[in-house]
Amino acid sequence: MKPHPAKQNIKVAVDNCIFTIIDNELYVLLIQMKKRPYQGMWALPGGLVNQPENLDKAALRILKDETNVTDVYLEQLYTFGKTKRDVFGRVISIAYFALIPSANQQLKTLAKYQSVQWWKYVDLPKLAYDHNDIVKYAKQRLEWKIEYTNVVWSLLPEKFTLNQLQKTYEAILGKEIDKRNFQKKIFALKLIQPLGQKAMYGAHRPAELYKFRSRKPKIVQIL
Amino acid sequence: MKPHPAKQNIKVAVDNCIFTIIDNELYVLLIQMKKRPYQGMWALPGGLVNQPENLDKAALRILKDETNVTDVYLEQLYTFGKTKRDVFGRVISIAYFALIPSANQQLKTLAKYQSVQWWKYVDLPKLAYDHNDIVKYAKQRLEWKIEYTNVVWSLLPEKFTLNQLQKTYEAILGKEIDKRNFQKKIFALKLIQPLGQKAMYGAHRPAELYKFRSRKPKIVQIL
């Protein structure tokens, strides 16, 4: 707490674990590293916090640098601070967890990375640093969040069908849910609103489109 | 993430929010500061992380310096990192939240503090830095934790009565609970075990003493 001049030299970084849903499956955004010793390996997008910059701002800045997202749910996850987690010196990483709507945004690969890509959560490779731990932790937080809050809205587009909503839950929880029971719960919570429009996209009955009544974080019990 | 030589100079501190139960009420451990500009103000006990020291270790070290606790529940809470939260420069604080058994331990006042004392949660003064925010956040975490996990054990002595257990819940949640329903839930969870001993302490029927079957953290649904 006291900032007396000690010879502490710790770098402070932020790493983002960004989730989205593509084709009813859960994806995580990874970058491929250019520099040794992790050259070619995949990792979470991150960077050092600027000297005069709040942590949340740093996370947002880094997130915007990689995706062009504006409509994003962002929340601090956990701070990882093992002494030897980085080979170059002591770096603690404040991990953030972000949810973005079904990725229609264009990714841009920054010069500092070899590449940027969405990875299916179930097929993640071995990541640099302790990033596998971070992702695991973030996934757990995500599971809790969608069961006890209304954050799903941040994974869905403006308009969506009940089936899309349900598939999103199923993708994250990794289990099937009964259609009728699911709808009963969702309706009982009054979180969503029918639009009186139909989604027509296949050789079958069109589905009603819905939107969220509110996109503010709320605590609710969903499943 | 990358520890290239930037001119980042951020100090990393740990602050502990330590709870206990005294006379069926919730208390927080505070220290009184000696130095300006917060001289005389109360704050959470904390300190800078040592260069070669894991964050959890730092929290534990600081905790042991203030109380002589060994049997403690400790968990990382949140990282507070607003740019101007400390007047002397940029300091981010990784807040920890700790639960210790009904405080029979002796507090020691370190030379660096004016005094160390347990404060009733409901009567907290205005604290230094952003420590009121930290305590509020920790209290919230505590409420969730006792409802969804078995951490209460870390607030109770080895042997306790059902009433003590219930009073602990009531102190934290700030509401009364029905005795019969409470006992049903607790027994159904099979977390505790009668000792066949009675607590005799007043002009009334003696109460059965119990202990926890296990003192390992578990996820359970209690209330």
Next chain:
DNA sequence: CCAAAAGTGTTAACGCTACACCCATGT
């Protein structure tokens, strides 16, 4: 015998789970 806290069951309301058939559309 009185005061104080311990101990103990039942009922009604509600919420959860399991489960199957018809509907609207495009081909």
Next chain:
DNA sequence: ACATGGGTGTAGCGTTAACACTTTTGG
């Protein structure tokens, strides 16, 4: 007409919440 996903109701079960009197002890 058929294939595909959309939309809808009920019954049984378990869980929760509300509620009051008797027991054991010390003074």
